[in-house]
Amino acid sequence: MSTPADTPHEPDDVPAQRRLALNEDWAATVVGLLLLVLVLSGHWPGWLVP
Numbered sequence: 232m233s234t235p236a237d238t239p240h241e242p243d244d245v246p247a248q249r250r251l252a253l254n255e256d257w258a259a260t261v262v263g264l265l266l267l268v269l270v271l272s273g274h275w276p277g278w279l280v281p
Contacts, residue, residue: 269275 244261266275270277270280
């Protein structure tokens with residue numbers, strides 16, 4: 232009978248904390264690109280974005 236502690240981990244296994252960090256990085260990237268598009272298209276005043 233195998234227990235979770237006995238199971239080998241794959242080299243590409245990512246810990247939950249790292250997956251969360253990747254998700255936060257992508258969220259920040261998407262928000263930044265969205266703000267850039269809104270400012271460049273004139274829908275959002277440039278002075279409003281820090």
